Amino acid sequence: MEKLYPVKKICCIGAGYVGGPTMAVIANNCPEIEVYVADINQERIAGWNEENLDLLPVYEPGLDTLISKSRGFNLFFTTNIKNSIQEADIIFLSVNTPTKSKGIGAGKASDLKWIEASAREIARYALGHTIVVEKSTIPVRTADTIKQILFSCEDIDKDSREIKSFSVLSNPEFLAEGTAINDLQNPDRVLIGGDDEKAVETLSSIYSKWIDEKKILKTNLWSSELSKLTANAFLAQRISSINSVAAICEVTGANITEVSNAIGMDSRIGNKFLKSGPGFGGSCFTKDILNLVYLSNFYGLERVADYWDQVLKINIWTRNRISEIIVEKLFGTLSQKKLTILGFSFKADTNDTRDSSAIQICKNLLEEGAKLEIYDPKVTKEQIEIELNKNKSSITEKNISSGSWEYSDSIYQSVINSDAVIILTEWDEFKNIDWSRIISNMRRPAWLFDTRNVANHKLAKSCGLKVWQLGRNLI
Ligand code: UDX
Ligand code: ADP
Numbered sequence: 001m002e003k004l005y006p007v008k009k010i011c012c013i014g015a016g017y018v019g020g021p022t023m024a025v026i027a028n029n030c031p032e033i034e035v036y037v038a039d040i041n042q043e044r045i046a047g048w049n050e051e052n053l054d055l056l057p058v059y060e061p062g063l064d065t066l067i068s069k070s071r072g073f074n075l076f077f078t079t080n081i082k083n084s085i086q087e088a089d090i091i092f093l094s095v096n097t098p099t100k101s102k103g104i105g106a107g108k109a110s111d112l113k114w115i116e117a118s119a120r121e122i123a124r125y126a127l128g129h130t131i132v133v134e135k136s137t138i139p140v141r142t143a144d145t146i147k148q149i150l151f152s153c154e155d156i157d158k159d160s161r162e163i164k165s166f167s168v169l170s171n172p173e174f175l176a177e178g179t180a181i182n183d184l185q186n187p188d189r190v191l192i193g194g195d196d197e198k199a200v201e202t203l204s205s206i207y208s209k210w211i212d213e214k215k216i217l218k219t220n221l222w223s224s225e226l227s228k229l230t231a232n233a234f235l236a237q238r239i240s241s242i243n244s245v246a247a248i249c250e251v252t253g254a255n256i257t258e259v260s261n262a263i264g265m266d267s268r269i270g271n272k273f274l275k276s277g278p279g280f281g282g283s284c285f286t287k288d289i290l291n292l293v294y295l296s297n298f299y300g301l302e303r304v305a306d307y308w309d310q311v312l313k314i315n316i317w318t319r320n321r322i323s324e325i326i327v328e329k330l331f332g333t334l335s336q337k338k339l340t341i342l343g344f345s346f347k348a349d350t351n352d353t354r355d356s357s358a359i360q361i362c363k364n365l366l367e368e369g370a371k372l373e374i375y376d377p378k379v380t381k382e383q384i385e386i387e388l389n390k391n392k393s394s395i396t397e398k399n400i401s402s403g404s405w406e407y408s409d410s411i412y413q414s415v416i417n418s419d420a421v422i423i424l425t426e427w428d429e430f431k432n433i434d435w436s437r438i439i440s441n442m443r444r445p446a447w448l449f450d451t452r453n454v455a456n457h458k459l460a461k462s463c464g465l466k467v468w469q470l471g472r473n474l475i
Contacts, residue, residue: 011088019094027075048077123153167199172228178349193224246471256471281346323364335369343425366403381407420447
């Protein structure tokens with residue numbers, strides 16, 4: 001028996017933040033393989049096929065170069081899901097798996113309806129042997145669901161005399177947005193979980209085209225799925241830990257940057273993921289911890305569930321704490337005050353706003369009656385509108401949010417008559433703001449609230465701004 005399955009064509013279902021960059025990197029490293037990225041969203045696919053690379057649906061440094069090299073050569077973006085499935089030897093599932101908004105497990109469990117729909121499409125259209133790879137972040141044991149759907153289709157196909165068979169693997173993505181291309185090109189590790197050795201080796205042979213084999217870990221399916229949730233839970237836990245310490249710094253006179261440096265130099269702790277901020281966001285951290293909490297509760301491990309839930313509670317508290325401080329410093333009322341928000345994405349170098357702390361903080365400020373002027377170098381007005389209007393169904397919520405917001409495409413325009421500038425995302429351009437120009441347009445007393453500790457505070461202060469920095473006790 002051959003040691004590997006042949007791989008001529010790869011399909012990825014889901015052309016999002018994960019599917020697009022991941023397939024671009026695979027296509028670039030494997031010119032002999034044709035890669036099809038399929039999505040039901042026509043607008044998204046049109047975006048991926050845009051001539052003007054500035055209009056790609058995902059902003060990711062370095063992505064445009066990869067797309068221009070491979071697109072139309074061995075990388076294709078399509079809405080033809082049926083054909084892409086039929087021809088593929090390997091299918092990656094990179095569809096969205098948001099937290100359920102209603103029904104059993106609402107607010108905790110992941111909604112697997114898109115995974116299930118994709119699995120059903122694969123079951124229907126696949127031909128020959130197909131390796132199906134879970135790429136989306138999913139709850140532990142999702143592979144079971146996928147297997148059940150795929151394997152049950154074999155009976156149907158006996159009638160049509162079509163031979164089809166499947167292997168199901170877990171191959172979680174560990175890319176972080178903003179550094180996705182480098183993370184994919186030079187990963188710390190690649191994890192492949194599965195019990196079909198031939199399929200595992202086949203997928204491994206793709207990655208080994210550009211990744212050292214020692215970095216390719218092979219585990220059972222469930223370890224692979226759980227490792228992904230655990231890695232994200234550990235990272236999120238570090239951020240909640242450092243944010244809780246930032247609050248202690250403010251009341252004791254310690255400085256969070258100094259404390260982070262000091263503990264990060266302990267090689268057992270390490271210096272990454274120790275930056276305090278307005279709370280973690282993004283599509284994974286909250287969702288993955290909720291999954292862990294749900295799983296623990298399901299198996300009767302309430303103490304474990306409570307432990308991880310606390311990481312989320314601190315995150316929500318951090319967001320609310322920041323808006324409370326702003327209100328307090330601005331004499332307890334924001335009514336009729338104009339506040340400039342710098343940064344709306346959940347971190348720098350991405351246009352992604354999913355679960356961004358900026359959403360909750362802006363909503364809190366709007367409820368206090370503030371007039372917000374929001375600037376972000378990559379997030380569009382439409383995207384901000386979607387986020388601020390989400391879950392705003394009840395009339396009561398409309399009544400209490402007496403504030404208003406405007407979109408601004410210039411930092412310097414956005415501060416005219418503003419009472420405060422609030423930095424929520426650590427975009428590079430916020431590091432070099434000309435504070436003398438800013439303050440001349442602001443109302444006094446003029447405030448800078450820097451939740452990311454990126455601005456030139458000395459300069460801001462010397463220009464006359466009152467400065468509040470997260471985790472420091474300096475005014
Ligand atoms: C994360 C994981 O890092 C990645 O491995 C996984 O595949 C997907 O989830 P991502 O959500 O893109 O990646 O962003 P990440 O860089 O982890 O940041 C998450 C959040 O934590 C951001 O809001 C960021 O601002 C915040 N953060 C990160 C901090 O507040 N402090 C830090 O020191 C690091
Ligand atoms: P992620 O960050 O995990 O990549 P995104 O929401 O950015 O998540 O992307 C997921 C993509 O999956 C979306 O573009 C969505 O249209 C697509 N998708 C969801 N369900 C299906 C499906 N059944 N078939 C094809 N594409 C799908």
